[in-house]
Amino acid sequence: MALNFLGPAPRLSYQLMSPIRIQTTQNVTVEYEVASVGERILAAIIDNLILIAWLFAWVLLFSLVGVQDQILSVMVALLVGIPFVFYHLACEVFFNGQSLGKKARHIKVIRLDGTPPRFGDYLLRWLLRLIDTGLFSGLIAVITIVSNGRGQRLGDIAAGTSVISTKPRQGAGALAPTFTEPGYVVIFPQASLLADHDVATIRQLVHTGLERENYLLLNEVANKVKSLTGIQTDLPDEAFLRTILRDHAHLAAQA
Structure with a gap:
């Protein structure tokens, strides 16, 4: 079998997270590690820093070129407000279930039936983000994720999605040989x-x-x-x- 190995992988060091088992439409069970609340918070912080940097960059640019206050308000609303509103939806649609923060933390959105998320799934997650993270500084999202055991906030529950870690599981080395259960098909x-x-x-x-x-x-x-x-x-x-x-x-x- 002619497969080129890319070299030994470095050792991994990260907190083990609870696994979830997903039954696909082809009756195949796949196990993933749920992204921890901490990883999701860090991803959200990175996303917010990116948006804040975007805001200050445009405000600074308009200030330097001497744009009038009224025009400045309109330009800031268009060039900053729109990305703020649609950032997460656009990122997840075009970056395969990942915002820039999620990509940095190696987590992503998946569907619980094993099929790729659809636009409607991302749209539901985005619409309910206002409740999940917009109220009480994200406390609703944290409580929901911790309580349901499947890494789901309200948007995920509605869309049938979860957020999982894309890192290989801790202690698995190079995906250690699998020992199947009795009765495995x-x-x-x-x-x-x-x-x-x-x-x-x-x-x-x-x-x-x-x-x-x-x-x-x-x-x-x-x-x-x-x-x-x-x-x-x-x-x-x-x-x-x-x-x-x-x-x-x-x-x-x-x-």
């Missing part, structure tokens, strides 16, 4: 066609791709595995590769 029997060294390479590349948020790498690995095994599936690349690793581990244990 193999999704892709073709996983038995992969040699042990192929699976080790896949595991390492998935770890690297997740850590570096290199989704192109995950796509290339997924396509390579599909070509070797003849598997045809619409599962997202990460979910597909994790399932292949679990299936191979189970089949190897039964051999």
Whole structure:
């Protein structure tokens, strides 16, 4: 199997978060780490700093060029107010479920049915942001996220989404071999066609791709595995590769 390894991944050090299991429409269970409240707060702080910097940059520019007060008010309202209002919606739509703050903290929005979030999902999250974070300085969002155990604020509950960590799980090394539960049902029997060294390479590349948020790498690995095994599936690349690793581990244990 010709897969180029990008080099050893550095050690990880971050707080372990509660996992959630997502049952996809193809009856595949995928496990993710829920983004912690702390990470989401840090992401929000980064986003707010970016917006504040945007505001001061334009105010300073207009002041330097001597724009009249009335015109200044209109320009600030247009060039600053609109980004303030639509920042999170635009970022999540165009950046695959991530604002700039979320990207910096390695967290992202996903749907709980395993399908990619749609515009309507992002729109619901954005509309309810006013309640979640606009009232009581975000206390409603914090209480909701902590209490429901699935990393959901009100906007997530309405949209059927959650916010998860994109970092590889702590203590998993290079995605340590998976030990399946009794009664586990193999999704892709073709996983038995992969040699042990192929699976080790896949595991390492998935770890690297997740850590570096290199989704192109995950796509290339997924396509390579599909070509070797003849598997045809619409599962997202990460979910597909994790399932292949679990299936191979189970089949190897039964051999």
